[in-house]
Amino acid sequence: MKTYNLEEKSIVTIEDEIEISSDNLQVFYGDSHAIFDATLKFPKNQITSLIGASGSGKSTYLRSLNRMNDKIARVEGKIMYQGTDINSIKVNVYEVRKQIGMVFQMPNPFAKSIRENILFGLKSNGIKDKEVLDERLETSLKEAALWDEVKDELDKSALSLSGGQAQRLCIARSIAMHPNILLLDEPASALDPISTSKIEDTLTELKKKYTIIIVTHNMSQATRISNYTAFFHLGHVVEYDKTSKIFMNPTMPATADYIAGAFG
Amino acid sequence: MNPKRTNNIATGVIYGLVGIVVLILLFLIGYILFNGVPHISWQLLSSPAQAFSAGGGIRDQLFNSLYLLVLTLIISFPIALGSGIYLAEYAADNWFTHLIRTTIEVLSSLPSVVVGLFGYLFLVIQLNLSFSILSGAIALTFFNLPLLTRSIEESLNSVSDLQKQAGMSLGLSDWRTITRIILPVALPGILTGVILSAGRVFGEAAALIYTAGQSAPSVDYGNWNIFDPASFLNPMRPAETLAVHIWKVNTESVTPDAHLISSASSAVLIIVILVFNLGARFIGNWLYKKMTATR
Numbered sequence: 001m002k003t004y005n006l007e008e009k010s011i012v013t014i015e016d017e018i019e020i021s022s023d024n025l026q027v028f029y030g031d032s033h034a035i036f037d038a039t040l041k042f043p044k045n046q047i048t049s050l051i052g053a054s055g056s057g058k059s060t061y062l063r064s065l066n067r068m069n070d071k072i073a074r075v076e077g078k079i080m081y082q083g084t085d086i087n088s089i090k091v092n093v094y095e096v097r098k099q100i101g102m103v104f105q106m107p108n109p110f111a112k113s114i115r116e117n118i119l120f121g122l123k124s125n126g127i128k129d130k131e132v133l134d135e136r137l138e139t140s141l142k143e144a145a146l147w148d149e150v151k152d153e154l155d156k157s158a159l160s161l162s163g164g165q166a167q168r169l170c171i172a173r174s175i176a177m178h179p180n181i182l183l184l185d186e187p188a189s190a191l192d193p194i195s196t197s198k199i200e201d202t203l204t205e206l207k208k209k210y211t212i213i214i215v216t217h218n219m220s221q222a223t224r225i226s227n228y229t230a231f232f233h234l235g236h237v238v239e240y241d242k243t244s245k246i247f248m249n250p251t252m253p254a255t256a257d258y259i260a261g262a263f264g
Numbered sequence: 265m266n267p268k269r270t271n272n273i274a275t276g277v278i279y280g281l282v283g284i285v286v287l288i289l290l291f292l293i294g295y296i297l298f299n300g301v302p303h304i305s306w307q308l309l310s311s312p313a314q315a316f317s318a319g320g321g322i323r324d325q326l327f328n329s330l331y332l333l334v335l336t337l338i339i340s341f342p343i344a345l346g347s348g349i350y351l352a353e354y355a356a357d358n359w360f361t362h363l364i365r366t367t368i369e370v371l372s373s374l375p376s377v378v379v380g381l382f383g384y385l386f387l388v389i390q391l392n393l394s395f396s397i398l399s400g401a402i403a404l405t406f407f408n409l410p411l412l413t414r415s416i417e418e419s420l421n422s423v424s425d426l427q428k429q430a431g432m433s434l435g436l437s438d439w440r441t442i443t444r445i446i447l448p449v450a451l452p453g454i455l456t457g458v459i460l461s462a463g464r465v466f467g468e469a470a471a472l473i474y475t476a477g478q479s480a481p482s483v484d485y486g487n488w489n490i491f492d493p494a495s496f497l498n499p500m501r502p503a504e505t506l507a508v509h510i511w512k513v514n515t516e517s518v519t520p521d522a523h524l525i526s527s528a529s530s531a532v533l534i535i536v537i538l539v540f541n542l543g544a545r546f547i548g549n550w551l552y553k554k555m556t557a558t559r
Contacts, residue, residue, distance in 0.1 A: 066433070094436070095435065097434065101433060103433075104426060106426055108427060108429065108430045109430075111427070111445075111448065111449045111556040112448075120434075121434035125435070
C-alpha cells in the first residue's frame with residue numbers, strides 16, 4: 001500500500017439541514033489512536049455511507065455516534081445533536097441510544113418471539129397501551145418490509161427467521177423506538193444478494209423519515225443507496241462529498257486508489 | 265500410516281474410553297439399584313428409624329435431605345446468581361477479579377471434612393446455631409457457592425455479546441438487558457449448574473455429620489409453625505440426612521437389618537437425585553420456552 005499524506009483532506013460543505021455532526025472526534029483503544037480529528041456533518045433525511053478498508057476506523061466512528069463505545073474505548077471531541085454535545089458524560093446515554101438506533105453486522109434478534117422483539121424495547125420504556133403497541137408493531141414491521149412475511153406468525157421465535165428476515169426484524173426493532181437517526185454497521189455483509197437488495201430498498205424508503213448512516217464494504221451498495229459518502233483511511237477521514245462525486249471524480253489520491261481497488 | 269487407518273484407530277480408542285466410563289457407571293448404579301430396590305417398601309419410606317430393632321424406616325432422613333437441599337439452594341442460589349452476574353457482566357479484568365476467581369477455585373477444592381469441621385467450630389459452637397439444618401445448610405453453601413457461581417458465570421458468558429449490544433442499542437439499561445435478555449438465554453446452563461450442585465448436596469455426608477448432626481428427632485409433619493421445635497419445618501432442629509444415615513448404619517448401627525436399610529437407602533438416594541434432575545430439566549425447559557418463545 002502506498003503511503004498518503006493523511007493531513008490533507010477534502011471535506012464538502014453541506015448546505016442541507018444537519019441532523020448530527022462530529023467535531024474533532026478522537027477515539028483511543030488504550031494507547032492506540034484509532035480515529036483522528038473526524039469532523040463530519042450528516043444531512044437530515046439522507047443516507048450517508050462510510051467506506052474504507054478493514055481497520056480504517058469506520059465502524060469505530062459509527063459506534064461512537066450513539067455511545068456504543070462507552071467502556072470499550074475513550075472518545076474525545078464533540079458530537080452535536082439537536083444543539084447538545086451528546087458525547088458529554090452529563091448526557092443520558094440511554095436517551096441518546098433511543099433516539100439514535102443501531103443495526104449490527106450480524107443479525108441479533110432477541111431469543112424471544114417476533115412480537116416481543118419489537119415490543120420489548122417499547123415496554124421497557126413504559127409504553128403499556130395495547131393499541132399503541134399493536135400499531136407500532138405493525139408499522140415498524142411494514143416499514144422494514146417484513147410484515148407480509150411474518151404477520152401470521154408473530155408469536156413464533158425470532159430465531160426461526162432467515163438471516164435476511166432477521167436483519168429486517170432488527171431494523172424494525174430499531175425503528176419501533178421512533179429514533180431520529182439509524183446507524184447501520186455493514187447490515188448486509190452477512191446476507192445473500194436477494195436479502196441485500198430488500199434491505200437496500202427498505203433503507204431507501206426509510207430515509208424519508210430517518211437520517212441514515214451506513215458503514216459498508218460494498219462500494220456498489222454505497223453508490224446505489226447513499227447521497228453522501230465519507231472515505232476513511234487509517235483512522236482519518238480523507239474525503240467526504242456527494243456520493244456521485246466520490247465515485248466519479250474523487251479529489252484525493254487515496255480515495256481514487258481505494259475505489260479503483262488498489263487496496264482494501 | 266494412512267489417514268484413514270489413523271482415524272479408525274483414534275475412533276476405536278475413543279469408543280473404548282467412553283465404553284469404560286459407561287461400564288463403570290452402569291456397574292455402580294446397577295449394583296446399588298439391584299441390591300437396594302427389592303428392599304424399598306412403603307413401610308421403609310413412611311416409618312421412622314429404629315436404633316436397636318429391625319424394621320426401621322428412613323422417613324425423617326429422606327425429608328431432612330430434601331429440606332436441607334431446599335434451604336441450601338435458598339441461601340446459595342441468590343448469592344451465586346449475584347456473583348455470577350457480577351463476574352460475567354460487570355467485572356473488569358484486573359487483579360481483584362483474578363483474586364476472586366482464584367478464591368472460588370480454592371473454595372471448590374476444599375475437602376468436605378474441613379468444611380464440616382469449620383462449620384462445627386464456627387456455626388455450631390461460635391454462632392451457637394447448634395446441630396441444626398440451618399448450620400448444615402450454611403456449611404453446604406460454602407460447598408455450593410463455587411460450583412454454582414462458576415456455572416452461572418459460564419452460562420452467562422456463553423450468551424453472545426450481540427444480544428447485549430442489541431439491548432444497549434435500544435437504550436435499555438445494563439441491568440434490564442442482563443435480567444430480561446441474557447438471563448433467559450442462559451437459563452438451561454444455569455439449571456445444569458443447579459442440578460449438579462444439588463446432587464452434591466444430596467450425597468454429602470462428611471460436612472453434615474459435624475453441622476446438621478446425626479440424630480433425627482421425631483417431628484410432627486402436621487405442624488406448620490416454623491418456630492415450633494416439634495415442627496418438621498423448624499430449621500433449628502438437628503437433622504440426620506439420608507447420606508449421613510447410610511454412613512451411620514454402616515459404621516455404628518446395631519440394628520440387625522442395617523445392611524438392608526443401607527442398601528435400600530442408597531437406592532432411594534439415587535432415585536431421588538434422578539427424579540430431581542429430570543424434574544429440574546422439565547421445569548427448566550418449560551420456563552425457557554415460555555421466556556424465549558422457542559417452540
